[in-house]
Amino acid sequence: MSVLFKYNKPMMLTVVSGLLIITGGVLRVLDYSPLDAVVFLASFLIGGYYQGREGITDLFKKRTLNVDILMILAAIGASVIGYWLEGALLIFIFSLSGSLEVYTMNKSKDAISSLMQMTPDMALRLNEDGTTEEIRTDQLSISDTVLVPKGSAVPIDGTLLSHYALIDESAISGESVPVSKSRGNEVIGGTLNAANAFKMEVTTEYSDTLFAKIIRLVDEAQGTPSQTATFIESIETTYVKLVLIFVPMMILFFQFVMGWGLTESFYRGMVLLTVASPCALMASASPATLSAISNGAKKGVLYKGGSYLENFSSVNAIAFDKTGTLTEGSFKVTDDWFSSGHDEKRVISIIIEMERQSSHPLAKAVIKHYSAEKLGVTSQIDVVNEVEGNGLIGIQGSDEYKIGKKAFVVTNEEDPAAVRALEREKEGKTVLYLSMNGVLIGFIALLDTPAAGAKETIAYFKEQGIHTFMITGDNQATGQSIGAMIGVEDVRANCLPDEKAELILELKEQFGTIVMVGDGINDAPALANASIGIAMGAGTDLAMESADVVLVQNDLSQLPYSHFLSKQLNRIILQNVIFSICVIIFLVSVNVLQLINLPLGVIGHEGSTILVILNGLRLLKPVKP
Incomplete structure (x- = not known):
C-alpha cells in the first residue's frame, strides 16, 4: 500500500x-x-x-x-x-x-x-598529497583520481589505474560472473567492486556517463x-x-x-x-x-518513445550488423602467414603500430595477440590514415603499407598467398591482408563466434514471419558462414557504412517497417534510416544516439521479448x-x-x-x- x-x-x-x-x-x-x-x-x-x-x-x-x-x-x-x-x-x-x-x-x-540508485551520490577523490576527500559524484572532473573501496559501486566512468580489479558488471551486461580488469581497462559507473579497493581515473563528465544516458533515455x-x-x-x-x-x-x-x-x-x-x-x-x-516502457527498462531495454515500442509489433523485416551484434565481437587470431622475404618480427611490429591507431575490434584482437614487448622489435610509422570501412594505410619512409580488407589490399587475386587466405575465409574466418608497396606480404586470420542467444533470436523472428538479414562489412564467405550458423535468411556482405544506410532504405521500400540492430559507428547511418534503430548498449555513443531503442545489457534475447511486449x-x-x-x-x-x-x-x-x-x-x- x-x-x-x-x-x-x-x-x-x-x-x-x-x-x-x-x-x-x-x-x-x-x-x-x-x-x-x-x-x-x-x-x-x-x-x-x-x-x-x-x-x-x-x-x-x-x-x-x-x-x-x-x-x-x-x-x-x-x-x-x-x-x-x-x-x-x-x-x-x-x-x-x-x-x-x-x-x-x-x-x-x-x-x-532504481537506475539512479546504482551510482553513488558521493565519491572518494584522491588528492595530490595522498589524502582522500569525499565529494559529490557530479562534482568529479575528467582526470580526477578516485578510490573505490571494496564492495562499493563505481561512481563514474573511467579507466583503471591499479594493476587489478574484479568488477561485477551484471547491471550492464547481465553477466553474473565478475569481470577481471587490468590497468588501463575501462570501468563503468554503477558497477560494483567485488574485490580489493582500487584507483581509477575519471574519463567522462558525470552527465555523459553510461548511466546518465540511460536515465535520460527512460525520462x-x-x-x-x-x-x-x-x-x-x-x-x-x-x-x-x-x-x-x-x-x-x-x-x-x-x-x-x-x-x-x-x-x-x-x-x-x-x-x-x-x-x-x-x-x-x-x-x-x-x-x-x-507500464510497458517501465517493463522494458527493468529488463534493460530502453525505448526513446512509446511509438517505437508500439510499432515494433508491426515490423516486417529485421537486419543485424554482424560483428558485436550477432557475434561476440571478441576476435581471436587463429593463424597467420608472412612472406619469407621479410623479417616477420619487423612486419608484426609495423602491424601493431598501425593497428594502435584504430578502435576496431579486429585491431584490438591483433594487438592483444601479438605482444610488442615479446617481439623485441619496435617500428615507427610516420603517418597512419584510416580508410573508413576498408582498413589502414601506413607510411614509413618511402614504403606504403596497407592492412585491411581483401578488396582494399590485394591487387592480384591469383597470388598464392591470396588463394591461401581465401581458404581461411571459406572456413568462416575474417582475414586481414597486409601489403607493402602493393605487394601482398602477409595475412592474419581471426575467428569470431556467434553471440549468446543469436540463433534463438533469429529463429523467433522467422517463426513470426519476419524476414531476417545480416548486413556486414566482412567478405561474403565469412558472412555466409556466420549466417549459416545462426540461421539468417539473407546475408549482405562487403557493405561500407553508406552502403548499409542505402540498403536499409531499399529494404524499407520493399518491406515497409524494418528494424536495424547494430553497435558501431559504421552502423549509425543505417540505424537512423531504419523504421526502428536498435543499438547494443556496449556499442559506440554515436550508435546509441542514432538509435530509437538501446539494449543496455547487449542481450539479444531482449529483442523477442520487446517484440512480444x-x-x-x-x-x-x-x-x-x-x-x-x-x-x-x-x-x-x-x-x-x-x-x-x-x-x-x-x-x-x-x-x-x-x-x-x-x-x-x-x-x-x-x-x-
Whole structure:
C-alpha cells in the first residue's frame, strides 16, 4: 500500500474524499440535514481538487477543453438539483481513476529511480598529497583520481589505474560472473567492486556517463507518447465540445419531445454528461504505454518513445550488423602467414603500430595477440590514415603499407598467398591482408563466434514471419558462414557504412517497417534510416544516439521479448479502446431508456475507466514470449 500512496497526493485526497462520503452517508441516514450536504460538498472539493485545477488551468491558460471540465459540470449539475451524494460519488470515482494514472506514472518513474540508485551520490577523490576527500559524484572532473573501496559501486566512468580489479558488471551486461580488469581497462559507473579497493581515473563528465544516458533515455521515453495515445489526445477537445453541445440539446429533447419534467430532463442530462465523457477512452493508451516502457527498462531495454515500442509489433523485416551484434565481437587470431622475404618480427611490429591507431575490434584482437614487448622489435610509422570501412594505410619512409580488407589490399587475386587466405575465409574466418608497396606480404586470420542467444533470436523472428538479414562489412564467405550458423535468411556482405544506410532504405521500400540492430559507428547511418534503430548498449555513443531503442545489457534475447511486449501493448490498447467505446454506447442508451440513475452511471462510467487503467497496469509485470 505504501507504493500506492508514495508521491501520490491525489490518491491521499481521494481517500479523504471517500471517508467524507461515508461520513455524509451516515449523517443522511441519521437525518442530520443539511450537515450531510456540507460533508458531501467537502468531499466534492477535496476529491476534485487536482482534476478541477487541471481542467480549469487548461481552459483558461491553454484554451482547451478536457474531460475534467465535463466531470466538474456533471457534479455541479447533480448538486444543483439536490443530488449531493451522487455529485460527491462522481468526483470520488473520477478522482480515484486519476490517482491510478498518477500511480502508473510513479511506477514508470521508479525505473529511473532504481537506475539512479546504482551510482553513488558521493565519491572518494584522491588528492595530490595522498589524502582522500569525499565529494559529490557530479562534482568529479575528467582526470580526477578516485578510490573505490571494496564492495562499493563505481561512481563514474573511467579507466583503471591499479594493476587489478574484479568488477561485477551484471547491471550492464547481465553477466553474473565478475569481470577481471587490468590497468588501463575501462570501468563503468554503477558497477560494483567485488574485490580489493582500487584507483581509477575519471574519463567522462558525470552527465555523459553510461548511466546518465540511460536515465535520460527512460525520462525522454516517458514524455513521448505512443501514436495511439497522441491520436486519442488530439480528439479530446473536439469530443468534449460535441458532448457540451449534445447534452443541452438532449435536455430540451427530453422535456419537449419526450414530455419529461424539467427536473427529470436535467437529471438525465447530467447522467448523459457523465456517461458520455471519454474518460476511459482517454486512459486507454497512456497508462499501458508507460507500464510497458517501465517493463522494458527493468529488463534493460530502453525505448526513446512509446511509438517505437508500439510499432515494433508491426515490423516486417529485421537486419543485424554482424560483428558485436550477432557475434561476440571478441576476435581471436587463429593463424597467420608472412612472406619469407621479410623479417616477420619487423612486419608484426609495423602491424601493431598501425593497428594502435584504430578502435576496431579486429585491431584490438591483433594487438592483444601479438605482444610488442615479446617481439623485441619496435617500428615507427610516420603517418597512419584510416580508410573508413576498408582498413589502414601506413607510411614509413618511402614504403606504403596497407592492412585491411581483401578488396582494399590485394591487387592480384591469383597470388598464392591470396588463394591461401581465401581458404581461411571459406572456413568462416575474417582475414586481414597486409601489403607493402602493393605487394601482398602477409595475412592474419581471426575467428569470431556467434553471440549468446543469436540463433534463438533469429529463429523467433522467422517463426513470426519476419524476414531476417545480416548486413556486414566482412567478405561474403565469412558472412555466409556466420549466417549459416545462426540461421539468417539473407546475408549482405562487403557493405561500407553508406552502403548499409542505402540498403536499409531499399529494404524499407520493399518491406515497409524494418528494424536495424547494430553497435558501431559504421552502423549509425543505417540505424537512423531504419523504421526502428536498435543499438547494443556496449556499442559506440554515436550508435546509441542514432538509435530509437538501446539494449543496455547487449542481450539479444531482449529483442523477442520487446517484440512480444509490443504485441501485448497493442492488444491491451485495442481491448481498452473497444471496451471504452462499448461502455459509452451502452450507458448512453440505457440512460435514454431511464434504466439507470446517476450513481449507477457514475459507477459504470468511472468503473470502466478504472478497469482500463488496471488492464494497462498488467504490463508492469514480465511477459512470456
